Amino acid sequence: MRSILRIFRQAAVSSALLLSLAACASTDQLHFSGKEYALYKTLNPAALLIATPDGEPLFADHADQPLIPASTTKLITALLALRHWGEDYRFYTDFSVRLSPGDAAPVLQISAYGDPFLVSEEMALLAGNLATRLRAQGIKRLSQIQLVNQWFETDIRLPGTGESLNPYDAVNGAFAVNFNSIKLRKDAGGWSSAEEQTPMTATSKRIAEQSGLTLKVGQSERINIGKDDMLNRQYAAEILIAFLQREGVEVEHAELQSTPLSGHDGAPEILRYRHYNSRTLAEVIRPMMKYSTNFIANQIALNLSADLYGAPASAAKLQKLYAEQLPSIFGWKRNDVHFLDGAGLSRDNSISALQLMAVLQAFEPWRHLLPEVEEGVYAKSGSLIGVSTLAGYLHHHQQWLPFVFLSNQRVPYHFRNRLAKSLKAQLPREFILSQQ
Structure with missing residues (x-):
């Protein structure tokens, strides 16, 4: 008061x-x-x-x-x-695991609400909490991941965003990891993550190769991951998948399905988890x-x-x-x-x-x-x-x-x-x- x-x-x-x-x-x-x-x-x-x-x-x-x-x-x-x-407010992201038809592994559904601070450390914490709940239900494998809500309009363009590699120009999205940026290191054989806490994924490599970034071997630089909203969401999903795998949970299909909740809303829900960010507003x-x-x-x-x-x-x-x-x-x-x-x-x-x-x-x-x-x-x-x-x-x-x-x-x-x-x-x- x-x-x-x-x-x-x-x-x-x-x-x-x-x-x-x-x-x-x-x-x-x-x-x-x-x-x-x-x-x-x-x-x-x-x-x-x-x-x-x-x-x-x-x-x-x-x-x-x-x-x-x-x-x-x-x-x-x-x-x-x-x-x-x-x-003291905390941003959050919702997860729902639902049964799939037949003998297929369950589906992980994400309702993302624009958490601005889903950094790698937070994703690792999130994945650990989610994996603990999955193991309690005897679930060690998921068939796929779906993004089932639309909290932000697709391909939002605000002034000054998306026009350079500068991380300060990153575009926004409802499901975004590491401020829609990535820190890359140039190696003799290609590219790797310049952050120990951030896994290098297939989409990470694709972003690096398509960025036009020119570095000498051993050099590193942070860039934004571009203005392709679908690619940005896929990058976030792959970071989550990498951390789930570290926790012993496999995801069969890495490609994120971005569709409004429809196909599985009638399927039985096995568990629900709301992850509140560890940081307050x-x-x-x-x-x-x-x-x-x-x-x-x-x-x-x-x-x-x-x-x-x-x-x-x-x-x-x-x-x-x-x-x-x-x-x-x-x-x-x-x-x-x-x-x-x-x-x-x-x-x-x-x-x-x-x-x-x-x-x-x-x-x-x-x-x-x-x-x-x-x-x-x-x-x-x-x-x-x-x-x-x-x-x-x-x-x-x-x-x-x-x-x-x-x-x-x-x-x-x-x-x-x-x-x-x-x-x-x-x-x-x-x-x-x-x-x-």
């Missing part, structure tokens, strides 16, 4: 912040100097905003100008998820913030859209999520902000520093999920060509001051971090203490 009340208080503070900033946008209670601030003043378009923990504006420059937020979009995606599910969001994993952010956003608007998730429902939920939470007009993805890859995303500050006010209960990018600076950064952003909290004399920096102009490497560090160093102790 306390956490719920705190969320409502944060929403109220956010509304007060908007009114306060609108009333005194040209009045700064802080004054800055130094080479980083001098460079900031040359940027156009750019915005800078700092407030007290209670939302009192301390410094506002172009705070109401809509700008491209890049990966600070992940703050918004995380906020929507944490409000909807809570930080908070434990998924923390590395997403630290490593800026686009796949996780978009996967969370698509899950939210399916949960709120019905499956299958789609790009259109994802856009509806931001267009409807943000005005509902913050009282904004529907067209005040614009988002086409949940990771910040789209250059058509737009939000003002003032609005992003409202997001930070609401995100305050979960600020511990942000990385410390400089001493006393806990924030999410964002980068696109010609875009540099940073938003989070300055920890100053035991107080947490939310701040936003947005620049839609090219800046020097790490400039945003140096700017935040410089601004924090110039905050007057006397002024901050007077706010208590």
Whole structure:
């Protein structure tokens, strides 16, 4: 109950912040100097905003100008998820084992719900739990694996995904392993997995051979596994099969059958298992913030859209999520902000520093999920060509001051971090203490 009340208080503070900033946008209670601030003043378009923990504006420059937020979009995606599910929520995948006609081995059916963190270690844990239940039923062999639900639309394409080998450009899917990426090592005789915990499968080899990746013998590199949704699901199925085999369970036919539940829904069910990810939502969001994993952010956003608007998730429902939920939470007009993805890859995303500050006010209960990018600076950064952003909290004399920096102009490497560090160093102790 306390956490719920705190969320409502944060929403109220956010509304007060908007009114306060609108009333005194040209009045700064802080004054800055130094080479980083001098460079900031040359940027156009750019915005800078700092407030007290209670939302009192301390410094506002172009705070109401809509700008491209890049990966600070992940703050918004995380906020929507944490409000909807809570930080202890766990993503899950359902498994059902059904009898086959005649003497054929049973069929394993999967209902996948877009778990964003099905990494190899999680798949090994999942397979172990499933194998234990199968052995208890005397089952050591399965005839095939079927994907029987459609939580995501097939071949979803979000901005910035699927157009390169970069793992940060991986496409999304309801049944995806290792963030739809694979780390490959070039050997004298071909390709192998560069991760001890990840098996090399037939589809892994096919992906490697078709990738066009050129490495010297002994070198390794992580790539995304491409934009073929069927191939991606097959890769996930083969990883599961490899771990089941290690547990003593054989699968006769490795090819994944992706069909809506129909052929076996009348067949007797032998067992049912729901695997909850070992990581909570908070434990998924923390590395997403630290490593800026686009796949996780978009996967969370698509899950939210399916949960709120019905499956299958789609790009259109994802856009509806931001267009409807943000005005509902913050009282904004529907067209005040614009988002086409949940990771910040789209250059058509737009939000003002003032609005992003409202997001930070609401995100305050979960600020511990942000990385410390400089001493006393806990924030999410964002980068696109010609875009540099940073938003989070300055920890100053035991107080947490939310701040936003947005620049839609090219800046020097790490400039945003140096700017935040410089601004924090110039905050007057006397002024901050007077706010208590």
